[in-house]
Amino acid sequence: MTSGRLALLSVVIAVGTVVAYALLLGVPSVRNHPEGYVAAFAIAATVAGLAVALRRRWYAWLALGLSLLLFAGGAYINFVLARIPAEPTVLRVGERPPDFTLTDASGRQVSLAEYRGKKPVVLVFYRGYW
């Protein structure tokens, strides 16, 4: 393979990974394996590295720069930014969590205790706004 084709392949892998991950975010097996995108960027960087080794042209360096940037960014997001430090546990299987009363979208006060003896509850805590 020529340096040019390798450089192009590297860019296709790198950009393709970004697009695929964004499109497939709703698929749990994709979303829950973010190390996959880090690995894909590493592959793109390796391919670009080969391109540079073959011919030190600007396009090979550009491909290497792009894939290394994405690799560094992806690794930072996955191993640093997205990590949540451990907190003391309150929730435990087999125990009852604290009761609470919060307002729902129609303005009604809702207590967790209301559901006892009536329905199972799937309680989802999420970050909101983003």
Added chain:
Amino acid sequence: MAELQGLGAALSEAERAGVEVVAVSPDRNEQSQRLANGLHVNYRFLADPDLSVTRSYGLIHRRGGPGGVDVPRPATVVLDRDGVVRWLSLSDNYQIRPDPGDVLRAVRTL
């Protein structure tokens, strides 16, 4: 809100009637209502704007939000009819959310 969408899609009509999905976030209710309308699901969105309930559950991600604000740590808890925790999903990586299939399996074994 891929997780909430996934749950909604996975629960059958009968299940939706028999289980209450309660979503708690610091969002004010107007924002949650817009989200609910977009999702076309019947969840109960509860607002915890000062994070007091989230804090009482030990689910704070300290300085994890924009500008260093405290944000909730994503968590999914399945409670049985006695209000006892039967299944729990906490992650140390906020990109990772429980598979709706796993949540449903937990609900179906209650």
